[in-house]
Amino acid sequence: MDSKTKRHPNPERAEARRQQVLTAAADCFRRKGYHSASMAEISKTAGMSPGHIYNYFVSKDAIIEAIIEQQMVEMFEVFASLQARPGMLIDVMVDGASEGVCNKLDPALASLKLEMLAETARNEKIAGMLRCVDAQARQRFMAILQSERSLVKGEPESQLQARISVIFAMFDGLLIRQTLQPDLTSDAVMVALGPALRALLSPF
Amino acid sequence: MDSKTKRHPNPERAEARRQQVLTAAADCFRRKGYHSASMAEISKTAGMSPGHIYNYFVSKDAIIEAIIEQQMVEMFEVFASLQARPGMLIDVMVDGASEGVCNKLDPALASLKLEMLAETARNEKIAGMLRCVDAQARQRFMAILQSERSLVKGEPESQLQARISVIFAMFDGLLIRQTLQPDLTSDAVMVALGPALRALLSPF
Amino acid sequence: MDSKTKRHPNPERAEARRQQVLTAAADCFRRKGYHSASMAEISKTAGMSPGHIYNYFVSKDAIIEAIIEQQMVEMFEVFASLQARPGMLIDVMVDGASEGVCNKLDPALASLKLEMLAETARNEKIAGMLRCVDAQARQRFMAILQSERSLVKGEPESQLQARISVIFAMFDGLLIRQTLQPDLTSDAVMVALGPALRALLSPF
Amino acid sequence: MDSKTKRHPNPERAEARRQQVLTAAADCFRRKGYHSASMAEISKTAGMSPGHIYNYFVSKDAIIEAIIEQQMVEMFEVFASLQARPGMLIDVMVDGASEGVCNKLDPALASLKLEMLAETARNEKIAGMLRCVDAQARQRFMAILQSERSLVKGEPESQLQARISVIFAMFDGLLIRQTLQPDLTSDAVMVALGPALRALLSPF
DNA sequence: AATGAATGAGTGTTCATTCAT
DNA sequence: AATGAATGAACACTCATTCAT
Numbered sequence: 001m002d003s004k005t006k007r008h009p010n011p012e013r014a015e016a017r018r019q020q021v022l023t024a025a026a027d028c029f030r031r032k033g034y035h036s037a038s039m040a041e042i043s044k045t046a047g048m049s050p051g052h053i054y055n056y057f058v059s060k061d062a063i064i065e066a067i068i069e070q071q072m073v074e075m076f077e078v079f080a081s082l083q084a085r086p087g088m089l090i091d092v093m094v095d096g097a098s099e100g101v102c103n104k105l106d107p108a109l110a111s112l113k114l115e116m117l118a119e120t121a122r123n124e125k126i127a128g129m130l131r132c133v134d135a136q137a138r139q140r141f142m143a144i145l146q147s148e149r150s151l152v153k154g155e156p157e158s159q160l161q162a163r164i165s166v167i168f169a170m171f172d173g174l175l176i177r178q179t180l181q182p183d184l185t186s187d188a189v190m191v192a193l194g195p196a197l198r199a200l201l202s203p204f
Numbered sequence: 205m206d207s208k209t210k211r212h213p214n215p216e217r218a219e220a221r222r223q224q225v226l227t228a229a230a231d232c233f234r235r236k237g238y239h240s241a242s243m244a245e246i247s248k249t250a251g252m253s254p255g256h257i258y259n260y261f262v263s264k265d266a267i268i269e270a271i272i273e274q275q276m277v278e279m280f281e282v283f284a285s286l287q288a289r290p291g292m293l294i295d296v297m298v299d300g301a302s303e304g305v306c307n308k309l310d311p312a313l314a315s316l317k318l319e320m321l322a323e324t325a326r327n328e329k330i331a332g333m334l335r336c337v338d339a340q341a342r343q344r345f346m347a348i349l350q351s352e353r354s355l356v357k358g359e360p361e362s363q364l365q366a367r368i369s370v371i372f373a374m375f376d377g378l379l380i381r382q383t384l385q386p387d388l389t390s391d392a393v394m395v396a397l398g399p400a401l402r403a404l405l406s407p408f
Numbered sequence: 409m410d411s412k413t414k415r416h417p418n419p420e421r422a423e424a425r426r427q428q429v430l431t432a433a434a435d436c437f438r439r440k441g442y443h444s445a446s447m448a449e450i451s452k453t454a455g456m457s458p459g460h461i462y463n464y465f466v467s468k469d470a471i472i473e474a475i476i477e478q479q480m481v482e483m484f485e486v487f488a489s490l491q492a493r494p495g496m497l498i499d500v501m502v503d504g505a506s507e508g509v510c511n512k513l514d515p516a517l518a519s520l521k522l523e524m525l526a527e528t529a530r531n532e533k534i535a536g537m538l539r540c541v542d543a544q545a546r547q548r549f550m551a552i553l554q555s556e557r558s559l560v561k562g563e564p565e566s567q568l569q570a571r572i573s574v575i576f577a578m579f580d581g582l583l584i585r586q587t588l589q590p591d592l593t594s595d596a597v598m599v600a601l602g603p604a605l606r607a608l609l610s611p612f
Numbered sequence: 613m614d615s616k617t618k619r620h621p622n623p624e625r626a627e628a629r630r631q632q633v634l635t636a637a638a639d640c641f642r643r644k645g646y647h648s649a650s651m652a653e654i655s656k657t658a659g660m661s662p663g664h665i666y667n668y669f670v671s672k673d674a675i676i677e678a679i680i681e682q683q684m685v686e687m688f689e690v691f692a693s694l695q696a697r698p699g700m701l702i703d704v705m706v707d708g709a710s711e712g713v714c715n716k717l718d719p720a721l722a723s724l725k726l727e728m729l730a731e732t733a734r735n736e737k738i739a740g741m742l743r744c745v746d747a748q749a750r751q752r753f754m755a756i757l758q759s760e761r762s763l764v765k766g767e768p769e770s771q772l773q774a775r776i777s778v779i780f781a782m783f784d785g786l787l788i789r790q791t792l793q794p795d796l797t798s799d800a801v802m803v804a805l806g807p808a809l810r811a812l813l814s815p816f
Numbered sequence: 817a818a819t820g821a822a823t824g825a826g827t828g829t830t831c832a833t834t835c836a837t
Numbered sequence: 838a839a840t841g842a843a844t845g846a847a848c849a850c851t852c853a854t855t856c857a858t
Contacts, residue, residue, distance in 0.1 A: 118322035162396035173377025192366035199403035526730035570804035581785025600774035607811035
């Protein structure tokens with residue numbers, strides 16, 4: 001990837017400029033969607049000329065790819081912190097779920113993520129990236145489910161994979177709920193999501 | 205509304221042509237996304253000149269709106285058949301879930317629905333339509349949860365609403381799972397989705 | 409011209425149909441202008457299918473050409489009636505002017521004529537027709553100015569031609585006045601047009 | 613209003629470019645008419661890409677509006693110079709008329725103005741602008757007719773308004789004469805226009 | 817490093833015209 | 838004689854991208 005973009009004599013300044021673009025672009029994609037957000041708008045939001053953006057990103061597509069990469073990093077941190085917390089998994093998860101729900105119900109994040117997911121159907125590169133990060137997330141979750149702290153550690157792997165898919169679906173589905181029920185609150189959801197999560201983390 | 209579309213002296217032929225367009229458009233939107241699918245491409249897929257499409261739809265937007273309307277009808281039929289089946293709700297639902305899962309995991313439908321959901325962020329009319337149909341679906345589901353056949357009929361309405369949001373999220377999330385785990389099968393999902401659904405349809 | 413249009417076994421019926429189209433087209437051109445009036449609209453106004461119009465006119469241009477031809481005929485009738493009325497020319501003209509003014513100030517006719525005049529710049533055939541009819545009108549007017557009943561019959565022809573050009577300009581200019589001063593009434597104009605006309609029909 | 617057109621850091625260059633477009637557009641409208649002159653053609657004439665024009669004008673309509681605005685400015689200058697010249701109005705006017713006649717008989721200007729007048733029937737904004745500038749011109753002319761230098765200063769206002777309408781009609785009508793009698797010269801017209809103008813500027 | 821002027825291919829849409837029926 | 842379904846070239850306009858400065 002490095003070879004695709006210009007060399008920048010002052011790497012710190014360059015990185016700051018790159019960040020400016022990413023932040024501005026995420027903001028625009030969120031508000032308008034990927035295709036309706038123009039480079040002109042992004043450049044204005046980033047406080048930079050349109051031409052200059054191309055010194056940091058080879059194309060508009062490269063921008064959304066970079067945003068996805070950033071989100072991958074953030075997500076891994078979430079998993080790491082999950083693993084770091086003490087106590088039985090089921091309690092840690094249910095306690096932590098509230099935060100995850102808030103995250104999925106944040107309208108700004110939700111529409112950006114839906115946008116990226118829709119892009120998956122058209123853009124093989126984005127599809128590949130999103131599938132890769134999702135596969136890694138499931139793998140990490142699997143490790144957690146098979147750890148000592150889990151109530152289901154002895155179950156067959158295929159069953160655990162099913163649990164993971166459904167848990168992920170439940171959380172991912174909140175992105176869609178946010179879009180269709182904009183008034184939905186995290187607390188309201190947790191009333192039912194907690195018990196469902198308990199069921200999915202206990203032996204059937 | 206009548207005045208917006210040309211009168212067609214031969215309604216059968218016209219309806220067939222309309223369907224041709226809808227089918228072709230759904231196909232293109234699925235493969236390319238709403239914005240990247242051009243009218244030229246849709247017209248070629250439909251075996252018709254670009255200009256002629258405008259005898260049946262006033263705009264590209266009107267096409268996706270018609271597709272959504274068709275899906276609304278289909279969805280209401282699903283609810284009707286759900287209500288028509290005898291037995292306790294929990295059994296009917298869990299038995300019927302498999303079919304619903306298959307539906308959500310159909311790659312063609314999944315990417316089209318995601319596309320429409322993403323469009324929600326840019327297009328207020330589409331947002332309105334999707335939210336309206338979703339609200340009706342939740343209302344119908346509420347009626348079912350409060351019927352005699354339900355194990356949770358006495359629970360407070362707010363709690364039932366939470367259950368509904370989570371159940372819907374779980375199913376909607378399968379659209380996203382399909383995109384990220386294209387190999388996911390309905391059977392594999394059902395292993396964990398069944399128990400989760402049982403939990404969500406029983407008193408906590 | 410006959411060879412350009414289909415033979416019609418029943419010429420009366422055909423002529424009636426042609427008239428229907430001309431009337432409808434004049435109406436549409438008036439309201440929308442030549443370029444903004446579509447064949448679809450004209451056909452609807454004429455109570456006839458778009459395709460059928462092409463049995464009577466080879467193109468949209470042919471329709472406006474036919475309208476111009478009709479107006480030529482009407483205009484010659486005006487000159488004939490002018491010559492037929494008894495009395496000194498100056499009185500006949502000033503008395504008859506009021507009617508001519510009304511005609512020029514009729515908003516329906518005014519916009520159609522302006523439309524045709526504008527078309528002159530783009531369409532050589534229309535330009536030719538309009539110039540031809542105007543030349544004939546000036547020639548007839550010249551004959552009147554040189555008749556016994558005229559106060560200026562002895563003046564040099566070039567001077568008479570100047571008078572004609574200015575008189576015609578004054579009337580033609582009312583088309584433009586109508587457009588720019590839609591409230592202008594025939595009576596109001598006559599207050600000043602009468603004296604000007606007297607000056608133009610008397611020795612300088 | 614500022615927000616409607618891009619900011620141009622180099623206003624001189626931008627103004628030059630704008631002028632290039634206006635000149636090219638006036639030329640194309642004149643030759644082809646407003647609707648038949650395509651943006652592609654205008655851009656080619658202006659030596660600029662079609663897209664770039666939209667950095668200076670928000671739409672094709674905005675171009676013709678700008679042309680009209682320019683002509684308004686020019687016309688006001690004519691009135692100002694008329695008021696500035698010394699002597700009795702009737703002499704000033706008749707002397708100055710020749711210039712006005714030349715202007716109206718310039719084929720390039722004539723067809724462009726007719727084009728704009730025809731557009732009036734379809735485009736309310738253009739109609740409004742042209743009527744506004746015409747109303748102002750008549751108002752200024754009224755002030756002149758009521759000044760000390762006028763032979764008709766004591767006449768009733770309604771009568772003066774009639775005079776103005778007829779004088780304006782006579783000049784406007786030259787636009788149409790130019791179209792129908794392309795060979796007409798300013799000198800030939802003045803032979804009769806002078807006396808008519810004298811009549812219109814003297815008590816009846 | 818940074819600008820923004822400039823490009824041109826591509827978009828959704830319209831409409832005069834044709835032709836099978 | 839008459840229909841209206843069907844065409845496709847043309848249009849105004851947008852926008853990712855390039856490049857001279």
